[in-house]
Amino acid sequence: MISDLLIIGSGPAGAQAAKAAIDLGATVTLVDCGADDALLRNAVPDEPFPKIRRTDPAQRNYFWSVNEATEPVEDRRGAHLTPPRNFVTERAEELLPVTSDTFMPLQSLALGGLGAAWGAGCPAFERFELEAAGLPASEIHRYYDDVIRDIGVSAAREDDTAPFVITSDSVQRPADIDTNAQCIMSNYSRMRGQLDRLGFVAGRPPLALLTNGIQRDGLERLANPYFDMDFYGDSRRSIYRPRYTIEELSKNPRFRYINGVLVQTIREHHNEVEVTLEDTTTGSASHVSARRVIVAAGALNSARVLLRSRAMYGVRQPLLCNTMTFLVCTNLDMLGRPADDRRHSLAQLLALYSPEHRGGERIAAAVYSYRSLLNVRLAMEFPMPARLGALAARLLSTSLTIVGIHHPEKRANTKWIALRSADGGDALAAEYVLDADERGLIQKDLSGIARCFRKLRCLPLRVVTTPPGASIHYAGTIPQESAGEKAELQADARARLAGSRRIYLGDSATWRALPAKGPTLTIMANARRVASYAVADERAVSVP
């Protein structure tokens, strides 16, 4: 007997689509490669960072990789991955080839996809952002609630950013911020009026980080212990990883998980969909069928599979990707001052900047402090001998403020992907070029944000530009049909592949725009929406 639904991908979208479908009573098969590294992950002690530094002789195994790249951070793909997270990109370049001089995406075949190493930011989109993306705002808001209750999101409902990033009452109390962030917020309180006039607000970010534990059948996750080890381990499962959902679902008899496979093609027949799989170890082919399929392999790879399935070689599809830049600052009020070691490693603050030149769109800036990523990673970037660089890093450590800025994105003819034949198979070709206007807007964004952070007494030291693709926010490769903009491969309003009855797109491939805020919460909410459509269509009843 075949499943009601086959879901492709175990990332945030696939995991949440599967959960929603199971909750609605469907039978679900989920397929993915499922790369994992439980060995190294389990080697990370459940202890505070300073204690580990002083006591664990094996710490080098998980703190530093002997193959750690020494290319400039501007050229590096996946610069933020630590050794326990390296599995996230294992074999991705080999099995998901992308040929491009202008676009350097990070892809994953991991259990949990890119969600295995994400920053856990969970801002909601505002109504206008959802509408720009082609998503139905009222429905998505309902599914935000479902996701937040399922994965656990902590957020500050009283902060100035709250109206723009929180839509649910189901959030947990906000995570504690560290000494550096407290200092910045203290300055923010004094400068609030001036910054507001510039269109700048700041607050604690919504994070998929537990401040209260979650316990239910098949799942136990505990509150974050503030050990500052979140880049290395999954201490007490306090930060949501999609694999927790897969593990929880694996206890359900209506759920089947097939890993170690790569989807090659999807073929729709009268009453079912047949998916061809390739075993990633042996290369052997197999097939699995279901009544309907939700493709949730990420915007790039959902398009790859569907273009291949329809033999649409050389056909250009649009590509959306937020440009990301970093502003490296020193908080002058923290320079040379001690900071409490008790902290989590994720973004401490979120700033939203809405300058006039962006016509209402918001630029999102996540603010990080620096401690557990080690001085050596800073010393690599300083134009001085390593020992001097390490000394400089120690002097700057408690004041270093890394601002990760995402810029809004819109379609353009110079941003596309296409499937091309390559040796023994095919590869995704891509181009991503910003025109002069966009580059100008980004420069203005940076100038404005730097000005705001200077008012917060964070002195910018360096701007780090990253190659296109480094933001790991991708969307729009199979956009929802619209009157204005066309693509060969499109989706309908119910996220079905245009021209099909049984193939659904459960990730950000269908979006028409990509706001600067982190998209993952919206990706997960949308995946639940799509799953509800697929189940309802299979049952031929109305969506409740």
Added chain:
Amino acid sequence: MNVLRLLTPSKASIERLAQRETDPRCAARFDPITIGPILSICALCALALLAILIAPLRILATAIRLRNRQRSDDI
């Protein structure tokens, strides 16, 4: 080639630094230095000055190393 890039540490020296930083016996030597803002600024300026003074020697050493590597590749 970007001159500042030429002045960043070699891979070997980074590896040695990483080895020390991840040795529990050396942990204290990598803790944050919290000597107050004025002394920190003075120390950072001193480091920057030192880096500038030795920069020409380091550029020369890097250039020689790259030239020798190019010669051995050609051979």
